[in-house]
Amino acid sequence: MKSKDEEIEEEAVLNQNKSKLEKTISAGIHGGYEFKKGEKNQFLGEFRERIIRVLNFKQIIEPGVYPEVLEAIKDSEAKKLIISRKANLKAAKDYIELANQNNLSFKKVDSPEFKGDIGLAVVSDHAVHHEEIIVIDKEEKFKEIGLPVELLQKAGEKICADCYHKIEENAPEELINFEKMSWIDSLFNSSCVC
Template sequence: MVGKKIDDVLKEGLYGKKELKPEERKRFLGTFRERVEGALTISQVQEPDIYPEVKEWIRKPGVRLLLNGKIDYSHISKYVRLANDQNISYTIIQNHEAETDIGLVVAHKHAVDKEMIWASKKKPASTEQKKKKNGLFSNIFK
């Protein structure tokens, strides 16, 4: 038993501490899938408008916002402002070794095992698009 303990210490020294589900944690910006309330892909975060699902997710008690640090700050700043407005803690994750398609995660500190965590792929309508759709004379003909 003593020999096994020394062996474990040596392995930890050589290879680093054992991690639970390291691939999952790399993909979900440092958290487990079972803790995720919702997530956006990098391309969704880079869109000009805030997804309405994110506003719903951050209203849940005890959540935190994780943002992919590989995305230019000009794209994630709108979510940082949203977190500040709602008094939600956020972290910008700078993991240069991990490759992930996820740009934003809203996560709990405990498991919630939510089945559907993805925001709709449909791009939210921006205010500019709404103005163009309604047209200049839309108020006259209502």
């Protein structure tokens, strides 16, 4: 048995030799053919070639901001930030604010046909063909470069000078998520992960 998409594709091929009236009637009956529908369902309703960067649902709720997404938002090709309605919008607040600061439109989307775990996408209004659109998890990144994974829980907080310098040396783009403790902070028993 053929799926509805397969029937629509077959009908679109058969329609090539039909009159305009026959094509219109066929589209009314079958709902018409949507180009790259499966791809669009994977990328929150957008074509893959328009995507600059994406985050999955888990990455959205992690503390701090992914610098790769900030870079994508600041990209001159970026036009909008799209977030799934299934995503935690409270956790995505920082990304929405960054989009607003950089004059990107913001849109929440939902469809029962969306597939996969993509919860956020930075998108252009035309094809940009970025090779790397999927952002590596911070935990995996920190492990690869030898930084303590526990630092990720301190995103948005102050950390000791030693940990700050480790990040500065190994992943300077991540410094947007951390502040260095002053000597006064250390006197008042502010704790770090080390």
